[in-house]
Amino acid sequence: MISRSLLLLRRVTRQLWFRVVAISLFSLLALAVAPLLAPILPQEWENRFGRDAVLPVLNILATGMLAVTTFSLNVMVSAYRTASTMATPRVYRLLLEDTVTQSVLATFTGGFVYSLSAIILFRARLYPPGAAFVVFVMTVLVVALIVIAILRWIDHLSDLGSMDHTLRLIETRTRNSLQARKDTPSLGGCCDTSEPPADARPIAAAESGFVRFVDMPALNARAEEAGVTIHLTRLPGEFVLRGRPLAMAQGADKDFCTEATGLIDIGDVRSFEQDPAFGLTLLAETAQRALSPGVNDPGTAIEVMGRIERLLWETLPDGTETEGGEVRFPHIHLPPVTAQELLKACFPPIARCAEDAPEVMQWMDKALSELEHHPNTAMTKAARKMHNSFFD
Structure with a gap:
C-alpha cells in the first residue's frame, strides 16, 4: 500500500x-x-x-x-x-x-x-x-x-487507437487494480460491515467529487497516535458532496477530523489505484457503445464479456469472502468490495443494451454459469443470483 x-x-x-x-x-x-x-x-x-x-x-x-x-x-x-x-x-x-x-x-x-x-x-x-x-x-x-x-x-x-489495443489497455489496468485488492484485502484495514458507533465524529469531505485514494499508512499512523478508530463510509469510486461524511472517527476531536480530511483524495474523475470496479465499468461502457444502434457490433460486446469473465475468475481470492486477510492498519475499518458489486458494475449495463442481441445474451448466460463455479463462494452466490434474475 x-x-x-x-x-x-x-x-x-x-x-x-x-x-x-x-x-x-x-x-x-x-x-x-x-x-x-x-x-x-x-x-x-x-x-x-x-x-x-x-x-x-x-x-x-x-x-x-x-x-x-x-x-x-x-x-x-x-x-x-x-x-x-x-x-x-x-x-x-x-x-x-x-x-x-x-x-x-x-x-x-x-x-x-x-x-x-x-x-x-x-x-x-x-x-x-x-x-x-x-x-x-x-x-x-x-x-x-x-x-x-x-x-x-x-x-x-x-x-x-485500435479496439484491440484499447481493450487490452483497460484489461491490464483493471487486472492490476483487482490484483492489488487481492494482495491487500480491505486496503489493509479491518473488514467491517457494521454501522459506525453513534458517538463517532464525522470526517467531512472538503470538496465534492469521487473518492480516489485513501492514504491508509498515514491515516492509520495518525489514528494510532491520537487513539482514534476510523470507520470509512465512502470507499474509493464513490461520489461524495462537500461537507458530507467521508468517514466516522470514534474518539476524535475536530482538529483530528480536519487533518484526516487531507489524507483522503477527492477528484472530478475516478481512478484505478483503489477502485477495482472502475475498470469493469469502462469495459461495460465499451460493450454498451458497441451495442448502440449506430455501431451495432455485438462481436465487441462478446469480446468484452470474455475479458470481464477472465478478470473475475483469475483475480478474486479463493475462499468465502472477497475481502479479509492480514490487517496492516487496525485503526481503520471499512466495508468490503463484494462480489455482487463487481458483477453489478459490468453485467447489468450490458444486459440493458443487449435486448436485441441474442448472441450477446447467450454469452452472458454462459459467463454467469461459469462464474457460478468460482472457487470464491461469495462470487458463486452472486453469479447464481444474477443469473437467475436475468434468465429465469
Whole structure:
C-alpha cells in the first residue's frame, strides 16, 4: 500500500510532459558536459570531426525532429480520439499514460532540443576547441536513439487507437487494480460491515467529487497516535458532496477530523489505484457503445464479456469472502468490495443494451454459469443470483 506522496509522484511520472521535460533536460546536460571533456582529447580528432562535420547533422536533426514531433502529436491525438469514440470517453485519460507513445515523443522532442541548443552554442562560439568531437559522438548516439524510437513508433502505430489495443489497455489496468485488492484485502484495514458507533465524529469531505485514494499508512499512523478508530463510509469510486461524511472517527476531536480530511483524495474523475470496479465499468461502457444502434457490433460486446469473465475468475481470492486477510492498519475499518458489486458494475449495463442481441445474451448466460463455479463462494452466490434474475 503506497502513501499519497508516492501516488502523486506516480501520477506525475505517467504524464506525457514529464518524460519530455526529463529527456530534454538530459540532452542539455549532455551538451554542458562536452566542454569538460574537450581538453583530454587528442587534437587530431578535433581536426577530423570538427564543426564542419557535426553542424550539418545538427541542422538536419533540428529541422526534421520538429516536423516529426508535430506530426506524431497529431497522429496521437487523432488515434486517441478515435479510440474514445469507439470505446468510452473515459478511456482517453488511460491512453494518455501509454508509455511507448510518451517515450517516443520524448525522444523526438529531446532530439530537437539537443540539436537546436548545440547549434546555438556553436554559432555563439561558446564551445572551446575540441568540444566539437564530443558533440559529434553525442550526436551519433542521439541519431541512434531517434532511429530506434522511429522503429518503435512505426510498430506501435499499427496498433495505436485500435479496439484491440484499447481493450487490452483497460484489461491490464483493471487486472492490476483487482490484483492489488487481492494482495491487500480491505486496503489493509479491518473488514467491517457494521454501522459506525453513534458517538463517532464525522470526517467531512472538503470538496465534492469521487473518492480516489485513501492514504491508509498515514491515516492509520495518525489514528494510532491520537487513539482514534476510523470507520470509512465512502470507499474509493464513490461520489461524495462537500461537507458530507467521508468517514466516522470514534474518539476524535475536530482538529483530528480536519487533518484526516487531507489524507483522503477527492477528484472530478475516478481512478484505478483503489477502485477495482472502475475498470469493469469502462469495459461495460465499451460493450454498451458497441451495442448502440449506430455501431451495432455485438462481436465487441462478446469480446468484452470474455475479458470481464477472465478478470473475475483469475483475480478474486479463493475462499468465502472477497475481502479479509492480514490487517496492516487496525485503526481503520471499512466495508468490503463484494462480489455482487463487481458483477453489478459490468453485467447489468450490458444486459440493458443487449435486448436485441441474442448472441450477446447467450454469452452472458454462459459467463454467469461459469462464474457460478468460482472457487470464491461469495462470487458463486452472486453469479447464481444474477443469473437467475436475468434468465429465469
